[in-house]
Amino acid sequence: MPRTPEKAGYSPKRKPPPSAAEETGPGSPGCSLPQVEEALRLLEGRWKLVILFHLLHTPVLRFSELERGIPGVSQKMLIQQLRELERDGLVVRTVHPQVPPKVEYSLTGFGQALLPTLRALRDWAALRKAPALAERG
Amino acid sequence: MPRTPEKAGYSPKRKPPPSAAEETGPGSPGCSLPQVEEALRLLEGRWKLVILFHLLHTPVLRFSELERGIPGVSQKMLIQQLRELERDGLVVRTVHPQVPPKVEYSLTGFGQALLPTLRALRDWAALRKAPALAERG
DNA sequence: CAGCATCCTACGGGATACTG
């Protein structure tokens, strides 16, 4: 993102609404919708879930392994998404100071906590082939 | 998307890889990664999960209700995401032929099947405040 | 009320080339 010289935090017209803590009332779905929305942002990005799926299956993976494991991704995207996941506390990046560089990625506790979600997601994905699914609920 | 007069299906350089059913082997994470990836696409979009959360909480909602329930969204986006969800078989759109138009949205069986996933996601989101979460997994 | 149409910008994300 060299287009903005700074950190490019981005905060324009997007969330101009009132103060905050407003939908957090008792009438909101589940528990606190905005809190969920916030967490959802951490997972946005075409490759994040895929990366997490891989790291959940293989606890430690180096960059090249991830790259090979996710055929459609470019290094730029892989790096970018990994950095965001790291910044958001989902993934740990470990650099081994060697001559041929070696960097390994693994999940934090927070990242591992996604296990139930990803498992449910996988099961849901499997439903797409199930014929017993009535189209009209 | 009036820029492309047609349906603008979009299919450029995105998925040029081999045939398919290749990672579906026994060595892949969980079950079949590409299948999960495919299902993941149905949920992409800034507002889709939020919409689904709302519809899971309130089974039937009209357009204006959703609009009010999701403060940050624009009508354009709301419509667009709803249409995609409808097209992908997650949501049903029911038009009531009245003078002041009335359109209601609800989940299909497939959409309702996301309940466990969304629940897990909500629980995970709640973890962000939990102090007992070691940053290094 | 529910939606379509249009314009416009920022971001997502791919391709390629270069570096420690």
Add this chain to the structure above:
DNA sequence: CAGTATCCCGTAGGATGCTG
């Protein structure tokens, strides 16, 4: 090997205005 830098396109998505 594991990135960084740059160029570039297409899409996401906001703002506004109009319609049945």
